[in-house]
Amino acid sequence: DQQVKQNSPSLSVQEGRISILNCDYTNSMFDYFLWYKKYPAEGPTFLISISSIKDKNEDGRFTVFLNKSAKHLSLHIVPSQPGDSAVYFCAATLPNSGNTPLVFGKGTRLSVIA
Amino acid sequence: NAGVTQTPKFRVLKTGQSMTLLCAQDMNHEYMYWYRQDPGMGLRLIHYSVGEGTTAKGEVPDGYNVSRLKKQNFLLGLESAAPSQTSVYFCASSRGTLASNQPQHFGDGTRLSIL
Numbered sequence: 001d002q003q004v005k006q007n008s009p010s011l012s013v014q015e016g017r018i019s020i021l022n023c024d025y026t027n028s029m030f031d032y033f034l035w036y037k038k039y040p041a042e043g044p045t046f047l048i049s050i051s052s053i054k055d056k057n058e059d060g061r062f063t064v065f066l067n068k069s070a071k072h073l074s075l076h077i078v079p080s081q082p083g084d085s086a087v088y089f090c091a092a093t094l095p096n097s098g099n100t101p102l103v104f105g106k107g108t109r110l111s112v113i114a
Numbered sequence: 115n116a117g118v119t120q121t122p123k124f125r126v127l128k129t130g131q132s133m134t135l136l137c138a139q140d141m142n143h144e145y146m147y148w149y150r151q152d153p154g155m156g157l158r159l160i161h162y163s164v165g166e167g168t169t170a171k172g173e174v175p176d177g178y179n180v181s182r183l184k185k186q187n188f189l190l191g192l193e194s195a196a197p198s199q200t201s202v203y204f205c206a207s208s209r210g211t212l213a214s215n216q217p218q219h220f221g222d223g224t225r226l227s228i229l
Contacts (some may be wrong), residue, residue, distance in 0.1 A: 032139070033179065043204050043220030044157070062135070089156060102147075104156030105117060 003027045004092050006105035015114045016055055018076040023090030026071065030092040034102070035064060035075045043053045046086075048075070080112045116140050120205050120221035127195045134225050136192040137205030146188035147172075149216065150182060151200040155205045158202060163188055195228045200225070208212050 005024045013019045022035075031052045036044035050057040050064045050073065057064050063076045084110055090105040118139045127133055137146065144165050148174075149157040159172030163182040177199060182221045188207075192199060202225050206218040 006156075009154075013157045041222065043206070043222045045220065049217060087131075091156075101155075102159065104158070106154060110127035 002105075004090055004103050004105040006053060006088075006090055006108050008063045008108050009106070010111070012109040012111045012113060013080045013083045014026075015082055015112055016079045019075075019110055019112065020083065021075040021090075021108050021110065022079075022087050023073045023075075024071060025073075027092070027094070027103075028068075028071065029094055030103075031095040033064070033066060033073050034093075036085075036089045036104075038089065038107070044089060048090055077110075080110075082112050082114050085110055085112045090103045091093075118205055118207055118219050119219035120224050122224060123222070125227070127192075127226065128226060129193050129195060129197060132191070132197065135190060135193075135203055135205075135226075137188045137190070137207075137221060138153075138186055139188075139205075139207040139219070141185065141209070141219065143207035143209050143219075144185075145210070145218075146182065147206045147208075147219050148178070148188065148190045149204045149206065150174065151204060151223075152201050154227045160190065160203075174217070176206075197228045200228045217228060 028054040034046040038044040048062050066073045087109045088109045089107045091102045121136045147162040148160040151157050161180040163169045166185040169180045183190045202223045204222045208218045
């Protein structure tokens with residue numbers, strides 16, 4: 001039973017345009033959601049997070065939107081740059097779990113075309 | 115500042131052999147984790163530790179053991195390797211809970227092949 005789903009395995013976007021990566025979840029008890037970025041042969045690196053009590057969090061070119069009623073979150077990257085090409089993982093955590101465990105989606109591979 | 119360091123980076127084992135993967139962090143983090151990532155899958159938590167001397171099971175703990183004898187080190191052991199354990203293993207650490215905005219920091223992974 002996959003609790004965090006990234007239904008698009010890949011996405012291609014032109015440089016300068018907006019990239020929108022989507023994530024759906026099934027467990028309404030999740031209280032924090034995170035996005036990680038992963039380059040080949042490297043570990044994931046943290047991008048941005050959002051608490052379930054918020055609907056938007058912004059950090060530079062990255063914005064995460066949370067729609068609790070739809071159990072859906074999305075990561076917007078504007079403008080997209082070639083260096084953003086990577087695999088993006090959505091993750092979620094439960095309250096009182098001490099930051100553990102993180103439940104990860106399968107990832108979406110973003111390709112930004114120059 | 116090394117962050118999270120995993121050794122070795124690559125290893126090939128024969129079925130039935132044993133080995134230990136080492137994770138070291140220099141950020142004085144309390145929490146440490148071991149994940150595995152298989153093709154087309156997200157990261158799945160194997161075991162984790164919320165402090166020196168403590169360990170707990172994650173989503174896929176079978177076939178693995180862990181130890182956290184020192185705060186900076188988290189060891190993952192395979193007592194009798196099986197081909198199903200062929201994977202990329204990631205170690206991570208964090209200072210505290212997400213409520214205090216403390217995300218996990220990952221190492222670069224260990225690619226393990228079991229023949």
